[in-house]
Amino acid sequence: MADTLAQLKELLGPDGWLLPEDGAHFLQDILGTETACLLIARPATTEQVSDLVRFCAAHGIAIVPQGGNTNVCGMAVPLSGQSAVLLSLSRMNRLIEVNAAANTATVEAGVLMQTLQDAAAEANRVFAPDWGARGTATVGGAVATNGGGLNVLRYGTTREQVLGLEVVLPDGTVWNGLRSLIKDNSGYDLKHLFIGSEGTLGVITRLVFKLHPRQPVSQSMMAVLDDMSRLGEFFDMARDMGGQQLVAFELLPGLGVEKALLRYPDLQRPLETRADWYLLLKFAGRDDVSAPLLELFEAGFEQGILSDAVLSQSLAQEQNLWEIREQMIPHQYFQRPMLKWDVSVPVHRMVEFLECAEVEVRAIDADAICYAVGHVGDGNIHYSVFPTEARADEVSSPIYAQVDALIWSLGGSIVAEHGVGSVFVDRMRRQKSDVEYRMMQILKHSFDPQGIMNPGKLLQGDDAG
Ligand SMILES: Cc1cc2nc3c(=O)[nH]c(=O)nc-3n(C[C@H](O)[C@H](O)[C@H](O)COP(=O)(O)OP(=O)(O)OC[C@H]3O[C@@H](n4cnc5c(N)ncnc54)[C@H](O)[C@@H]3O)c2cc1C
Structure with missing residues (x-):
């Protein structure tokens, strides 16, 4: 193996690799898993990726592609005991072209999501995928996981933003599918196989994305959802009144809001009312969006669905609301073992899911903490259960089995947007x-x-x- 690694280092050139001991952050993921690898490869071009993959294929060496390493499912580091090369795309970070006239962007896979969002905004366009890890996650990782995020309601998932891909296949061959066509029915649409494939079918090296017209005006509302059973009804109202202007419709747990405000003193408390559930909505468009949002706000009160609400009056207020949303990540708040689901159910079965799941969990462990936050407008909720520490070993499997079965009985999926990785x-x-x-x-x-x-x-x- 020492000889093989020496050849690989030579192939990659002096800037193209790191020893595992010099790249600890590549080998620890967000779940805290620390792992090892044979070598961290950092190619700078598609040709170098191709040479690397060809070499590994010839020597039967496993390859783990990695973008920003922000996934939450144990996907982008080798499994314990595996002898693999970690292939970081971090040096392939060139913005090749933002074409405002064609509404496209062509980029390398290691470009950060935020870099492309900013470049698109400068060209008066929107690169749609958006979520809390935007400053670290790469566009290649976003496509390899088919990330969802905050504005799927308006633009669809990352899959829907991809026009073309260049991929290095597992034998080192380069497939240039860098097309920018809206229509192309000339056979199987192969790019879709690689979208959401989590690095298991090849290495995405370059991409062509669809851009959208910029929506310069936005306003957000955070509201107390007084009657959870009417969540679906209020979502329908928001969709009817907002149409295309409804960009995001999120459910926030009161428990998480309180924990976030306590932990992050820079966050401003948006509402005096302390509630079990809040909704956070964003409307965006070219012109004033306040009229339909105000109409929705009033209708929510008149119909007894909302009991308190705030509408952002400045960019700073709006950012404060969304920063609260981004701090809803549960594992930072509870020092107990965490069981998790990335639930997808038909939108109108969300309440049924939340109610039944809690009953079923508490029947197994009466003191378990149930925590739910998510993009309920597209039927996705991140659901976590923190069992009583002393009973965690005993209750984890039955809780997983019950909640999984519940999700499937509702026609849902236990993996909505975060992907499968090794965790699921x-x-x-x-x-x-x-x-x-x-x-x-x-x-x-x-x-x-x-x-x-x-x-x-x-x-x-x-x-x-
Ligand atoms: C604070 C926070 C908020 C988040 N919110 C959301 C959210 O709302 N919605 C959501 O969907 N996700 C969310 N995520 C998860 C994460 O950001 C996404 O899964 C993201 O798409 C991962 O991108 P990455 O560049 O970090 O990829 P990595 O984590 O490095 O890799 C993810 C997977 O893609 C593969 N991969 C990476 N690059 C390539 C490539 N070029 N070619 C082939 N395979 C590749 C890896 O092997 C791995 O299987 C969040 C994460 C954090 C930390």
């Missing part, structure tokens, strides 16, 4: 029919017969090659 890999298998799982295996085996691309992620270990 076993539970996801149970969500798929044999037919569906077999099709996934066939795809994986066709592209990556040796199973060298991000083994053990997305598909169970035995299916990796």
